[in-house]
Amino acid sequence: MLALVDCNSCYASCEQIFRPDLRGCPVVVLSNNDGCVVARSKEAKSLGIPDLQPFFKIEYLLRKHGVTIFSSNYALYGDISNRVMITLRQFSPEVEVYSIDEMFLDLHGLQECPLDYGQQIRQTLWREIRMPVGVGIAPSKTLAKLANRAAKKIPKCQGVCILDSPQKWQWLQRRTEVSDVWGVGRRLSKRLGHLDIKTAYDLAQANPKILRRHTNINIERTIEELNGVSCLSLEEQPSARKQIYCTRSFGEKLIELQPILQAVTLYASRAAEKLRAQASLVKSVHVFLHTSPHEPNYYSRSTVVQTPYPTDDTRLIVQLVKRAVSELYRRECRFLKAGVGLVELVPSSLGQGDLFTQGQPVRAGEAMQAIDHINQRFGRGTLFLGAEGIKKKWKMRQQHKSPAYTTRWDELPEVAT
């Protein structure tokens, strides 16, 4: 059996930890650049605040109901997430951190009653971190996802749902739309709808071979998983990414080239950090730049540039990215967003190369290692390339950001006496 533990309204719950005055109150958290609503407390949901809506469109609604608004505070959420994951490891020796707010736990050989165990997990996380979670327990990841949804949606579950027999999961599947199955998105559910597959149950009973012809191979696995056959194994070590992207909207529309070059320098640096963290080298880099698709004369261009040799040297990558962006740039445009993708990667163990091709200088690797060590020890951004600039007027909007309570000495919460 597998458990999926998922934090309830994760970002909103993180904010409430240090604002107990907001417990039981409607709270929303906005995405980067204060773009969309990405987390809503239970109270905000029951006010009918929709998910993933542009902030400016529903700002009046939020003000009308006195909803407390936060910008994304990833330093805080990342730190709280770490604490949650560390606490959860007590409950299983084999786990997979699936996302910032979700973890799969292998409950293979569990002696205790799963229902009790699930409640213990919930109570421990609430007691130690003040993080409310839902727990779904089932024989496959896809069923555990389904169980987790039910744990949160069905009050009788009290936050824990066990699917340990076909009767139980079929009961739930009949009441679940196919679009709510993990891996079934908008397009696929529409296509399935044409085949008269409307519920998770319909999908579970469908013929995998026939469906595969209409869609793709992944559907076969999903069907097996819905029938309690585990096809997706627990990945304790996150597998190396095949591509690494860092893309961001600017805090304001940019007309000049200079601030755009600064921004992409930062994005390239972030991507290169991730590249080194997974011990890969990059052979080609994707760079894009575009204006707002909501404004007239939408302009969007991208290009792929080859590195002279497989590299993880931020300086070299930045140099290529800046040159590429200068070519994509148009004087008459108001740019909204840019991005850097490291798209062709090789393991650094294979970066030795042959006698006749150039390789990355040893000293470059040492320099990057030194930078990474310093930034790990003293915090991200302690050392950065001067080309990022100091003032950074392109930085994202975060008008409602809470303090970094747990990661900055000068922002520690104060307790009134």
Add this chain to the structure above:
DNA sequence: TCTGGGGTCCTAGGACCC
């Protein structure tokens, strides 16, 4: 019904080559 954020992976379609 719509998706003003971001990440990863995949695919369609065109250009160009043999």
Add this chain to the structure above:
DNA sequence: TCTGGGGTCCTAGGACCC
């Protein structure tokens, strides 16, 4: 000038996830 087949590379954009 048009056509058959097949491959690679590039760009654009979609699908799905959180």
